[in-house]
Amino acid sequence: MVIFIENIIFQQFGLLNNMFNVIEKDLTKFSTIRTKSFCKYYAEINSNKDVKSAIDFKNKNNLKFKILGNGSNILFSKDYYDDILFLKFGDGFNFITYYDDYVEIGSSYSLIQAGRELIYKGYKDYIFFSLIPATIGGAIRQNAGTGTNEEIKDVCLSCKVYDIKKNQEIELNLDNMHFSYRNSIIKKNPNRYILLSSKFKLNNQTDSIDQLILEMKERVKEKKNREPSGYSFGSTFVNNEKKAWEYVNCIYNNLDLSDDYYFSDKHKNWVINRNGSGEAILDLINKVQNEVFNKFNINLKLEVDII
Numbered sequence: 001m002v003i004f005i006e007n008i009i010f011q012q013f014g015l016l017n018n019m020f021n022v023i024e025k026d027l028t029k030f031s032t033i034r035t036k037s038f039c040k041y042y043a044e045i046n047s048n049k050d051v052k053s054a055i056d057f058k059n060k061n062n063l064k065f066k067i068l069g070n071g072s073n074i075l076f077s078k079d080y081y082d083d084i085l086f087l088k089f090g091d092g093f094n095f096i097t098y099y100d101d102y103v104e105i106g107s108s109y110s111l112i113q114a115g116r117e118l119i120y121k122g123y124k125d126y127i128f129f130s131l132i133p134a135t136i137g138g139a140i141r142q143n144a145g146t147g148t149n150e151e152i153k154d155v156c157l158s159c160k161v162y163d164i165k166k167n168q169e170i171e172l173n174l175d176n177m178h179f180s181y182r183n184s185i186i187k188k189n190p191n192r193y194i195l196l197s198s199k200f201k202l203n204n205q206t207d208s209i210d211q212l213i214l215e216m217k218e219r220v221k222e223k224k225n226r227e228p229s230g231y232s233f234g235s236t237f238v239n240n241e242k243k244a245w246e247y248v249n250c251i252y253n254n255l256d257l258s259d260d261y262y263f264s265d266k267h268k269n270w271v272i273n274r275n276g277s278g279e280a281i282l283d284l285i286n287k288v289q290n291e292v293f294n295k296f297n298i299n300l301k302l303e304v305d306i307i
Contacts, residue, residue: 037076046092069138107137153179
């Protein structure tokens, strides 16, 4: 058995003696598909000061950076990273605050938890939040949704972000977020913006809360029944002219299949991992893209974020 020791690489005191630490870290639990991976540089962020410290550290050490969320759409394709600073938002960004006509939610807050709270307050536009395993930060970045009729962009008012180029916090309104299908300005500019919190509108409130809760529970149950079980990052590819799983199904027999990792029979856009490496799963994904392009002249775009 390998024991991984989280050695401290860098340490800096912050406000009220809070510590900003950069450490070595086992990344495996930060991806729901659970491929084994480790990194040399990892830090938890709890304040804007921590964000600045992280940016300074990455610049001084010539590193890239990656924000970690719930891990439900990420694949670590390597066993070890020594060129990326991985950042995880902590309790300082795990908040939800209500105002008269909007709610502000921190980037590390659970989207599912936010959905449940808003449903119990009667806000019916937020049922789809309870169906998506993500943090607010990850959901905003991806413009998460259950299709094209229920997406983050439909309820978001604005986002507070840290602009690395300007070295300051700014607020981007809905138009400036440039939301599109499973995309946003944050995803398009991964080295420019770090999401801190988001504001969502509070309208369409109903008094029929019991009925709303029942509808939420029914949709959660239906979702669980149709989704595969096991370690997975969810959808691998974005839908195209046809559903992504239909393309995978058409070329399925051309794939080199393994008992350790495979596309689920229940939903062939989901990779299930039993004991596969990130590199092997990436090879499988690349094989599907090549086969689909050769047969249909279609470029399957990735929904999963490959690191």
